[in-house]
Amino acid sequence: MHRFIVVGGGAGGLELATRLGDRYGGAGGRHRQPRASVTLVDRYQTHIWKPLLHEVAAGSLDPFTQELPYAAQARWHGFEFQQGELKSLDRAAKRITLGSVLDDDGVELLPPRVLEYDTLVIAIGSTTHFFGVPGAAENSIALDTVAQAERFRKRLIAACMRADHQVSEPVQHDGSGTAEPRIQVAIVGGGATGVELSAELRNTAQVLSAYGLHNLDPRHDVGIVLIESGLRILPALPERVSSATAELLVKLGVRLLTGERVTEVAPGVVRTASGKSVRADLTVWAAGITAPPVLSQLDGLAVNRIGQLVVRRTLQTETDDNVFALGDCAACAWPGNERNVPPRAQAAHQQASFLLRALGNRLEGRPLPEFTYRDFGSLVSLGHFSAVGNLMGGLIGGNMLIEGLFARFMYMSLYRLHIAALHGYARMVLDTFAHWLRRTTLPRVKLH
Known part of the structure; x- marks a missing residue:
């Protein structure tokens, strides 16, 4: 049988593996003869839709009610799940190597493994880009995983409880004479993640106060600062969307600092190129994305300046017809636009649907169609x-x-x-x- 391997269980990768398993794998019951074997690879055991992570960080979403075990999805939809991180690719032998899997105590659960494929689809998404800013990686929290989002949420609750016991101390003022908030969260990056998190945090502060976890004024004692290097928030979206969003955030009491490039993140403070120092009891870094470093080490596959795999309109990599890529880790041309297909969930969904048809053509020996992104x-x-x-x-x-x-x-x-x-x-x-x-x-x- 033809061997499909999908590496990455994000929005696009899991949708593709599920639909390939339904169509060609063993999902039709034991009386149906599978036409292909489908294997999904991911370094984690469960899937959560990444655009929900800002809600996990704010506490407005319990991740354990939304996580989907890959093993269960594989059982229901006729594909196989292999846990492990992609380590290397041998294109000549058509095989990938997965790293070992360790438990929470560092004890090996699964050894390194080698999997062979006929068609490989890489969909490992993106990671946070710190742009080499000193202290950013060490002193701020990214929102790439559930663990990171949960870490921020717990630190936020702890910070509010600590600040509650300092209410009787003298009120500090900034340079303008305005009372500073007892606790302040700095969010670096005015894209969708930063904007959505800032609004969710305002709601979180109100709920924590209502349930008695602190007696702070949720609007004046809990400050939220959104720092964006561009001249406006949501720079990738139309200006009227940006303006409407900015107005709503200001009404919620979110302080916007645009045109401020962060040059350093130190414990308790964020510094910008203009000389501003923004107090930060908690700092979230949401300023950009980059492709995982492993992609630039995959047996000669071409990557762009941020490490994404360069693909043709068929979503095949430029170097190898047997290797496809989709989602945030793929640099796919967008005809009629100066930039590539944007790293959005809707793009990954469209590419997964496209590859289901394209890989069907590949099984039947027919020419592959070309992908066209539709921006909704x-x-x-x-x-x-x-x-x-x-x-x-x-x-x-x-x-x-x-x-x-x-x-x-x-x-x-x-x-x-x-x-x-x-x-x-x-x-x-x-x-x-x-x-x-x-x-x-x-x-x-x-x-x-």
Whole structure:
């Protein structure tokens, strides 16, 4: 049988492995003859939709209710799961090497392994780009994994509880005479992650106060500063979306610092090129992405300046017809635009759907089609306060700014479509209902 290996269980990789298993693997029951073997590789045991991590960090989402075990998904959809981190590629022998898997105490659970393939799809996503800023990696928290998001959430609760016991101390003032907040969170990067996190944190401060975890004023004693090097937040989105979002954030009490390039992150302070020093009890780094370093070490595969695999319109790598790439780790041309296909969940979803058809052609010996990205617009969530974005392209036949309840509904629909791609629409409806029931019986923010 043809051997498909998909490396990376993110939004695009897991959707592709699931649908390949349904169509060509053993998902049809033991009486159906599989046409291909499908293997998914990931270094973690569970999947969570990465755009949800800012909600995990703010405590408004319990990750354990949203995580999906890869082994269970493999059992339900006719593919195999192998845990391990991609270490090397031998293109001549058509095989990859996975590193060993260790438990929490550093004891080896699984040894290094070698897997052979006929078609390899690399979908390992992206990691945070610190741009070489001194102290950024050591003194700030990125939001690439559930563990990082949970670490920030626990540190936020601890900081609020500590600050609560310092209320009787003299109030400090900044240079303008305005009272400084008792606790301040600095978020570096005014893209979607930074903007969404800043709004969620405002809600978190209010809920923690309501449940008695601190007696601070959630608006004045808990400060949130969003630092962006560009002249406006959300620089990749239309200016009117950026302006509408900025207005909403200011109303929520978020302090915006635009045109400020961070030059150093030290314990308790963020320094910028203009000479500003921003006090920071907690610092989140959300200023950019880069491809995982392993991609530049994969047996001669071409990469661009940020380490993404350069692919053709067929999503095959420039170097090897048997190796494909999708999602954030792929540099795919976007005809008619100066930049490549953007690193968004909707792009990964479209590429996974495209590869399902393209790999079917490959099995049958037919020519591969070319991928065309369709931009349906962008949506930014401001928590339960609001949402803002633009719908465009084939969805409405134009470009329309949307905000408020309708935008919030559209944003929530993105995740539900991901669930439908993994489980089907019937289970998606049941999952939505179960999620609603949980939210009605639990606090809006995780308190422990």
